[in-house]
Amino acid sequence: MMGAMKDAHNLSRASAIGVTLLSACLFGIATPAVKPLIEGIAAQLGAGLLYLGMGTGLGAAYVLRGRPPPGILPAEVPWLGVSLLSGGILAPWLIFWGLSQSTATATSLLANTEVVFSTLLARFLFGEHYSGRLFLGVGLIVGGAIALGGAEGTIAPLPALAVVCACAFWGVDNNAMRKIAHADASFVGCVKGLVSGSTNILIALFLGAGAPSLRTSFSIMAVGWLCYGVSFGLYVKGLRVLGAARTSAFYGTAPFAGALVGICLLREPVSWNLFAAACLMGAGVWLHVIDPHAPMGPHIVDVPDDLRSRNH
Numbered sequence: 001m002m003g004a005m006k007d008a009h010n011l012s013r014a015s016a017i018g019v020t021l022l023s024a025c026l027f028g029i030a031t032p033a034v035k036p037l038i039e040g041i042a043a044q045l046g047a048g049l050l051y052l053g054m055g056t057g058l059g060a061a062y063v064l065r066g067r068p069p070p071g072i073l074p075a076e077v078p079w080l081g082v083s084l085l086s087g088g089i090l091a092p093w094l095i096f097w098g099l100s101q102s103t104a105t106a107t108s109l110l111a112n113t114e115v116v117f118s119t120l121l122a123r124f125l126f127g128e129h130y131s132g133r134l135f136l137g138v139g140l141i142v143g144g145a146i147a148l149g150g151a152e153g154t155i156a157p158l159p160a161l162a163v164v165c166a167c168a169f170w171g172v173d174n175n176a177m178r179k180i181a182h183a184d185a186s187f188v189g190c191v192k193g194l195v196s197g198s199t200n201i202l203i204a205l206f207l208g209a210g211a212p213s214l215r216t217s218f219s220i221m222a223v224g225w226l227c228y229g230v231s232f233g234l235y236v237k238g239l240r241v242l243g244a245a246r247t248s249a250f251y252g253t254a255p256f257a258g259a260l261v262g263i264c265l266l267r268e269p270v271s272w273n274l275f276a277a278a279c280l281m282g283a284g285v286w287l288h289v290i291d292p293h294a295p296m297g298p299h300i301v302d303v304p305d306d307l308r309s310r311n312h
Contacts, residue, residue: 013241020238020250023231028257030227031111032104032266037220042209043100047092048200049217053224055193058232062186071183079179080188087173088196091166098155098162103268106155108258110163112141112281117171125175137287144280147273185236193229256282 030050038046062068072080099107116138145164155163180188205211212220235251259278262268 016238016241017250019234021253023234023238024251024254025257026227026231026234027251028108028254028259029261030223030231031099031108031258032262033223033227034220035099035104035262035266037216037223038096038100041212041216042204042207043097044093044200044207045204045209045212046100046220047096048197048202048204049212049220050096050197050224050228051088051092051193052197052201053193053221054228054232055190055195055197056221057225057229058186058193059190061229061233062184062190065186068184068187070187072180072188076180076183079176080191082176083173083180083188084192084195086169086176088192089199091169091173092196093166093200094162094169095166098159098166101159101162102155103262104266105259105262105268105270105274106160107163108255108262109274109277109281110145110155110160111167111255111258112285113145113164114167114170114174115285116141116145117168118174121171121175122178133287137284140280140284140287144277144284147277147280185232189229189232193224197224253285256285 034046034050095107095111098110119135119138145160177188211217238250256278263270
């Protein structure tokens with residue numbers, strides 16, 4: 001653990017920014033990468049395989065690091081449970097269903113609404129105080145979501161609602177994770193991936209979902225390992241140099257990376273509504289980037305400044 005801390009601390013600021021942007025890109029391209037793989041597969045089953053891949057990868061990393069103490073107190077276990085239910089089971093299922101009914105580009109852009117829910121929940125439920133600039137950013141992102149929903153043929157109302165509800169659950173997840181921010185990141189990510197992944201798979205099979213081929217299953221798990229698991233590790237490296245607010249702000253580029261891949265590689269159509277939504281959401285995310293008190297995201301473990309300084 002200390003070795004990992006030292007390696008992260010030795011990163012220059014420029015390198016930390018590069019690592020964080022790479023992490024955001026990997027996370028963002030998960031949506032278009034998995035889109036061709038889930039055709040004909042139950043959404044809950046696909047979500048379970050993706051998270052199982054993440055949990056397996058982070059579990060291997062945790063073991064290779066010597067299995068350091070998890071660092072979660074008994075009183076904090078309920079917060080982990082909230083994170084597992086909201087961010088690991090409900091949100092992935094909903095966003096996968098929305099993705100199966102719409103384009104990867106629209107789904108990726110609509111995922112920006114996670115920032116809205118993270119900010120509002122942190123302010124009104126957990127009493128955190130944010131500047132007016134952040135709430136202006138929230139308004140711009142909401143405006144972009146409205147423009148996106150109005151794009152004929154881009155995303156239908158019901159899939160859009162599913163994606164927005166997924167982002168609401170991830171907003172709950174973000175705030176729950178703050179309560180266990182001091183815990184070992186690999187351990188929490190491993191537990192989250194394995195438990196939520198297995199749960200979603202079992203529920204899907206119980207409801208009669210047909211099992212995909214081994215090739216498809218391992219392909220989805222590979223996307224989970226790379227785009228969620230490796231991304232998670234890179235995120236933590238950048239976090240320990242840049243701090244939570246700045247790292248989270250850079251992570252706002254993730255949905256745009258997913259949208260760009262959807263347009264360029266999947267040849268998904270671009271409309272004026274889509275362009276307007278991207279501009280509005282981009283402006284909203286930029287206001288979060290330049291604000292020093294931007295909320296954490298997306299559904300990743302935070303590391304408080306005091307703990308980070310003690311470990312260094």
